[in-house]
Amino acid sequence: MSITLILLVVVAVFVGALMKSMFGFGEAIVSMPLLALLPIPLQTSVSLIGLAGLTVATLTVFSGWRHVERAVLIRLAISTVVGIPAGLVLLHFAPAMLITSGLGIFLIAFGCYSFIKRMLSRAVERPVLNHRGWIIPFGFASGVLGSAYNFNGVPVVVYGTLRRWNPDRFRGTLQAHFLISGILVVTGHALGGLWTPESLIYYAYSLPAILIATALGVFLNKRIPAEKFERYLFIIIIVLGILLLVRWG
Template structure:
């Protein structure tokens, strides 16, 4: 590994870990923008799903009380997602690196725009079990294909009138469980070569440390500050990644 390679590798680990600790998701959204510059898509996804799942365990512990208070809510998202994962994993082999980058950039921009408009959106207070199931299923497909399992559930949960701890109590265990299954599927396919495991050993300590920093910030943010920070980080990152692929 060259110095430039290591720097990009660790920048992705730091960005992804911090967002995981801060928001309970986002490791893939931020880390993949870096790692797809130095790894093929299959290898980048193989690395990101492992670090996402392992660092996410810290966040699960953080909101464990909210998880046990609403177990059925989580199940409506998680169980359908498990059915969608094989479809996503099957699609992974057919994706090109530039296509995957554009998909990630598009989700970042859409998500940033979504939160920009969130104040004007209605709060969905009534139960929506069917939509929850569909969102979970789609999240499983995206998770298997690009490790972006949390994007759609996050957009949907953000419309619910839940405190940030309850929102995280859905998103964090959802992502951890989905990505753990994806990791197993990728391992069966033989994706975890010696080189991939070396990359994992390099990035994991950095990701864990920055996830802890993200958790510290999460605890200190108000709901409004939390939303504004997400807007700035996601929208800016998506625009930069899109410009890199389309313009440069």
Template sequence: MDIPVLMVVLAWFAGGFVSGASGIGGAMIALPVAALFIPIQDVIALSCILNLVMDGMITALHFRHCKVRALYPLFAGAIPGSIIGLFILQMVPGSMLQGITGILLLIFVLWQRKAAFSQKGGESWAKGGIAGFASGVLGSAISFDGPPVGAYGLYAGWAPRVFLGTLGVFFIIRASLTCVLQAGAGLYTPEVLRYAAYGLPATMLGTLCAFPFVKRINPEPFRKVLQGIIAVAAIMCIWRAWL
């Protein structure tokens, strides 16, 4: 097993564990680490495949709590956003994508720290559409579709299991659309598929290993540790973009 493959296995095992334990952050952990060894465009395409696996496993636990009506505005924005994100991925240089990835990771950490959406505003077609559009663009371009719709879910005031179930279904369908678009654009090269063959079992194992610990983890300290890891990953991405 060569070093890039080994890092894919380790990165997405960790990503699967983080997603299984917290419901978000798996790709944010795995992608910057893998990008140290693999071209960023390949890592993004790989991440979209493996995110689908992570989201599917997590959603299976919370599917019955999905708020179906809330999905309509999200998808109304996500479909055009995903198409635009694909063009961005194909046209923007890898170093710029890596820098953008780092900046967005830092923004996500700051948003978590500031609790910018602590006030509840209820559901809205306009805000849901904007969140879905941003999620579609970021998901297709850099595989980070979580922060925009996560912010909307908190703003709407969803209960935790409604939050997990609704966004879980959204992520699966949106990621499936991205995978279809990326496959049609020829982004799933033999090398990407080779990495995916190793990353899939690692992702599944990491996610499964998290389940027994979910009820035992103290959420607040874990969230702070996760924010620290993401901040370090963001700095690494920005640093490599300037090399």
């Protein structure tokens, strides 16, 4: 564990935490592929970003709590619990090459989807997926992606877009879900044996950067047009996905 490697890990965590505090999501989507390009085990990256994501969620959730759609949040939490073991099984038994390549494909698909989600949102005049049972598969996917990749927020982003949540409800419900699912995912990581001395050391080094990134992200969120920066974020996501596929191709 060299000083250079520690610094690179801290930078990757900082960038992800900054994205999440600015836009409400995006931490794992940015940090995980950056960490995957470094010579550290995938399980170490997963447990580190799980801890970092829970820290950011704890620091940011209270500002949007009054806008949370509580009924949806409860069903999300229950179905997320069911999905977490499936993600842990995938992480433990699937080859690292398969998981990392799948991560790259997922990043490219999500980045492309993000570009068209506003068009999709305008095209749908009414909310779709009105039946409350639709939240169950999205919550299950959140549990699987959360425990395997720390992407527990992505299914909720898709669901919120299709349900046409207003910005306050979208951000508030997403942040509350990050907190609840983050606790569940981190607990699953601990029980699943993903916590290692290495990941805890990286987290300790990264904690000051997480705090700074969270404060900076909240400051910038109030002063910079988020839509413009979201486009840049989605471009970066697609590029990182391509890099992962090239690396493992």
